[in-house]
Amino acid sequence: MDLAAAQQVLKTTFGYDEFRPGQSAVIQQVLAGKNTLAVMPTGGGKSLCYQIPALLFDGLTVVVSPLISLMKDQVDALNDNGIAATFINSSLDYREINERLQELRAGDYTLLYIAPERLDSQSFIQALGNLPIQLLAIDEAHCISQWGHDFRPSYLALSTAIEQLPTHPQVLALTATATEQVAQDICERLDINFDDEVNTGFARDNLDLTVVKNQDTDRYILDYLAENANEAGIIYATTRKEVTRLTSLLQKHHIKATMYHAGLDDNVRRQNQEDFLYDRVQVMVATNAFGMGIDKSNVRFVIHAQVPGTLEAYYQEAGRAGRDGLPSVAILIYRASDAQIQHFFIDESEMDDEHKHRSYRKLQVMTQYANTQGCLQQFILKYFGEASEPCGRCSNCTDKRTAQEITTDAQKVLSCVVRLHSRYGKGVVAQVLTGANNQRVRESHLETLSTYGIMSGQRQKSVSELIDFLTAAGYLQAVGGQYPTLTVTKNGVGVLKGETQVFRKTAQKVQKAVSQNDAL
Ligand code: ADP
Ligand code: ZN
Numbered sequence: 001m002d003l004a005a006a007q008q009v010l011k012t013t014f015g016y017d018e019f020r021p022g023q024s025a026v027i028q029q030v031l032a033g034k035n036t037l038a039v040m041p042t043g044g045g046k047s048l049c050y051q052i053p054a055l056l057f058d059g060l061t062v063v064v065s066p067l068i069s070l071m072k073d074q075v076d077a078l079n080d081n082g083i084a085a086t087f088i089n090s091s092l093d094y095r096e097i098n099e100r101l102q103e104l105r106a107g108d109y110t111l112l113y114i115a116p117e118r119l120d121s122q123s124f125i126q127a128l129g130n131l132p133i134q135l136l137a138i139d140e141a142h143c144i145s146q147w148g149h150d151f152r153p154s155y156l157a158l159s160t161a162i163e164q165l166p167t168h169p170q171v172l173a174l175t176a177t178a179t180e181q182v183a184q185d186i187c188e189r190l191d192i193n194f195d196d197e198v199n200t201g202f203a204r205d206n207l208d209l210t211v212v213k214n215q216d217t218d219r220y221i222l223d224y225l226a227e228n229a230n231e232a233g234i235i236y237a238t239t240r241k242e243v244t245r246l247t248s249l250l251q252k253h254h255i256k257a258t259m260y261h262a263g264l265d266d267n268v269r270r271q272n273q274e275d276f277l278y279d280r281v282q283v284m285v286a287t288n289a290f291g292m293g294i295d296k297s298n299v300r301f302v303i304h305a306q307v308p309g310t311l312e313a314y315y316q317e318a319g320r321a322g323r324d325g326l327p328s329v330a331i332l333i334y335r336a337s338d339a340q341i342q343h344f345f346i347d348e349s350e351m352d353d354e355h356k357h358r359s360y361r362k363l364q365v366m367t368q369y370a371n372t373q374g375c376l377q378q379f380i381l382k383y384f385g386e387a388s389e390p391c392g393r394c395s396n397c398t399d400k401r402t403a404q405e406i407t408t409d410a411q412k413v414l415s416c417v418v419r420l421h422s423r424y425g426k427g428v429v430a431q432v433l434t435g436a437n438n439q440r441v442r443e444s445h446l447e448t449l450s451t452y453g454i455m456s457g458q459r460q461k462s463v464s465e466l467i468d469f470l471t472a473a474g475y476l477q478a479v480g481g482q483y484p485t486l487t488v489t490k491n492g493v494g495v496l497k498g499e500t501q502v503f504r505k506t507a508q509k510v511q512k513a514v515s516q517n518d519a520l
Contacts, residue, residue, distance in 0.1 A: 003028055009052050013081060020045040022200035026172070027052055030135065035171045035192040037141070039178050039199040042316060043297075043323030046174045047074075050137035054111050055083065059134025059167070060104065063113045066140055066152065067292055069270075071113045078111065085111035088118060104131050116143070116154035119161045128161070133169040136162065138190070140292070141173035142312075145185035146355065148178070149312040149362060159189050176319065177312045180385040202315070202384045203391075206322045209376040210331045210395035211369070217305055217333050218249060224303065224331070225255050225283065232276070233301035235285045236308070236317055238341055246305060247285045260286040291317060297324035303331045306338040309345065310362040311369055315380055334370035336464075339363065347482070360481035371465075371472035372396065373403075373505055403503035406466075407495065409455070410502040413463070413470060414492050416451035422479070422487035429486055430463040469504055 006027045010016050019027075026038045026049040040046050054061035065071065071087040078085040086100055086109050104112060112131075118124045142148040144155035162171065171190050178186065187194055212220060221235065237243045240261045250257035258272040258281045276284040277296050284290065288308065302321040308314045314332065322328030346359045369379055375390035375397050382388070390397050416433050424432075431438065432446050435453025446452060455463055467486070470476045475492035478484035494500035 002031070005056055006031065006052050009055050010048070013055065013083070014048065014051075022198055023049055025198045029196060029198065030170065030172050031056065033170060034196050035190065036173070037183060037186055037190075037192050037197040038172065038174045039183060039197065039202075040174070040176060041200070041202055041204055042176045042319035043325075044176070044200060046139070046176070049174065050135065050172050051078070051083070051111065053135055053172075054137075057134045059132045059169075060107075060109065061111050061135040061137060062128070062131075062133050062169070063111060063137045063139060064116055064119075064158065065113055066116055066143060068115050070294070071115070075111075075113060083111065084109045085113065087113035089113075089115040090117065101127050101131075107132065116152060116158070119157040120154055125161050125164055129164065129166050131167075133165060133167050136165075136169045136171050138171065138173045140175060141186050141190070142175040142178050142182050144173075144189050145178075145182045147185055147358070148182045149310040156189075159191075162190070177316050177384075179312070179383065201386055202381055203377065203386070203388065204319060204322065206325055206327050207319065208327070208329045208393045208395075209318070209380075209391075210329060211376065212331060212333045212395075213335075213370065215333070217335070218246075220333060221246070221250075221303060221305065222253055224301075225250070225253075228301065229282075231282070231300035232279065232296070232298055233283055233303065234291065234299060234317075234320060235283060235303045235305055236290075237285065237287065237304075238306040238308070238338065240287060242306060243285050243287055250283060250285065255283060256281040257283040257285055260284060260290040262287065262289040288313060288317065291320050294320065295323070296320075298326075299323065299328065300326075301329045301331065303333065305333050307332060307334050307342065307366060307370060309342040309359065309366065311366050311380065311383055312362075314366060314369070332370060336468075339367050339370075342366075343482075357481035360484070364478050364484065367468070368472040371468040373399070373469070373473065399505060401505040401507050403505045404507075405501055406504045406506070407498075407501045409466060410470060410475065410495050412451065412454050413467060414475065414488050414496050416449070416454070417476065417486045417488050418496070419449050419451050420446075420486075422485055425478075425483055425485050426464060426467050429467060430460050433463050434458060434460045436460065466504075470502075473502070473504075475502065 003024060010019065022040045023045055026036055029036045030053045038046060038049055050061055050063060068089045071089055075085045075087050088097055088100055138158065143150050143152040144158060145151060171192060173186050173190050173192060183197060235246060237246055240263050243259050243261050247257050247259040258275050260269055260272050275281045299321045302318050318330035321330055342363050346356055351359065365383065372379055373396055376394040377391035378388050412433065416429055420429065431441055432449060432452050433455040435456040441447055471478055474489055475495055476486050477489050479487050495502055
């Protein structure tokens with residue numbers, strides 16, 4: 001089977017003239033019988049990578065997807081396109097499931113969508129064993145890795161399930177978010193050759209990244225929406241309470257907004273989602289429960305009103321803007337108190353210690369993203385293991401403020417960290433530098449240090465922000481999980497020795513909510 005046949009299906013069944021980047025490489029490998037990992041950005045067109053082979057193969061293609069709420073829609077859309085597809089998930093009763101399995105055995109379908117939870121049942125795996133499965137497509141494959149941000153235990157059952165299938169189906173794993181470590185983990189667990197990873201890169205050239213700090217969130221969002229009155233967008237918040245509050249705020253200002261979170265009734269959720277998908281409202285305010293698998297192409301902006309817990313989650317959610325390839329924006333509104341909320345979630349979660357530790361580390365990376373003065377896109381790509389040049393479009397690349405030399409202040413902070421023998425975190429360092437006189441300081445006799453009070457002219461909050469900056473810039477490193485302690489890096493030593501100068505843009509940033517059109 002060759003690519004020409006695939007090209008033909010692309011045109012006649014789906015109505016597209018050309019493959020998107022990565023699609024032809026993935027399809028070619030799958031047709032050649034290779035287990036494959038496809039890493040493509042959100043909106044990159046991962047679905048066609050298994051749908052086209054499914055149509056060309058004689059056997060059945062099974063798609064494992066965590067998006068139960070969307071399965072029916074996806075299958076309906078395929079059926080409308082004349083493709084025989086069906087799904088099996090917890091929304092069906094025993095009788096319906098058996099009926100479908102019978103039809104599948106008779107070869108009535110090309111594609112079967114299942115939820116990963118199905119694989120928890122041994123009897124279901126046995127039932128699958130009776131089907132002529134040729135290809136197993138695993139969507140959101142990063143969920144199989146404990147190193148990822150969205151680990152799902154059911155995914156672990158995949159590898160054993162595959163071994164038990166008598167047809168030894170081929171595997172195609174797909175994800176939009178995988179660090180090198182996660183990609184490696186996926187390959188190992190699913191028996192994919194490292195060389196058979198197709199990675200189109202994570203850069204989204206039509207997405208402009210912005211970080212907004214020290215601003216009134218409500219004011220910023222209202223201004224932004226006033227400037228972009230006709231554009232559809234998503235506003236993410238961490239808690240249901242904040243989602244509800246923001247939604248009423250927008251509605252009070254006559255903005256057509258609706259909301260989505262896991263606490264709403266199924267019917268209400270479905271209705272709100274459709275209102276947004278079909279442009280009956282402009283804005284969707286939601287928790288992270290919203291969005292996976294949502295195929296709305298004309299989302300022009302994604303605003304995070306509160307910082308999420310990981311950079312992977314952030315980029316995945318932000319990436320829901322601009323799936324049609326047109327210029328779009330992703331804005332992160334950052335407040336340290338929101339990072340504290342995420343910290344609290346981890347404290348309270350039931351993860352084991354190792355997993356908690358990892359989650360704290362991921363939150364630190366997210367915080368660094370918010371505090372870096374380097375290119376935001378470059379920061380993200382580097383995190384995913386990709387080298388790149390500054391993008392020239394993000395809010396840091398376009399920040400016109402001139403940088404001030406702050407080497408002396410930096411040296412004060414760094415030498416204080418050294419004096420504290422890297423045993424304390426940001427809070428104590430800032431307290432010592434500003435000469436705070438509290439119990440913590442007195443108990444440990446920190447007021448006797450030579451660096452005590454050497455920045456007493458400054459507010460503790462601004463010293464804290466300076467520490468965040470020095471950490472994001474790589475002069476300091478936060479070590480440890482829940483209560484990270486600061487330590488000076490090799491670059492930081494260069495600053496202490498006077499070999500390196502430190503520059504920082506410090507003047508208050510005036511971050512007006514720019515119109516999408518101004519930016520073009
Ligand atoms: P992903 O799963 O990677 O986020 P999808 O598979 O949902 O992305 O595809 C995103 C959108 O791009 C869909 O509307 C899809 O129909 C469209 N699309 C996919 N491949 C192509 C192509 N080759 N040409 C044009 N549009 C495409
Ligand atoms: Zn940039």
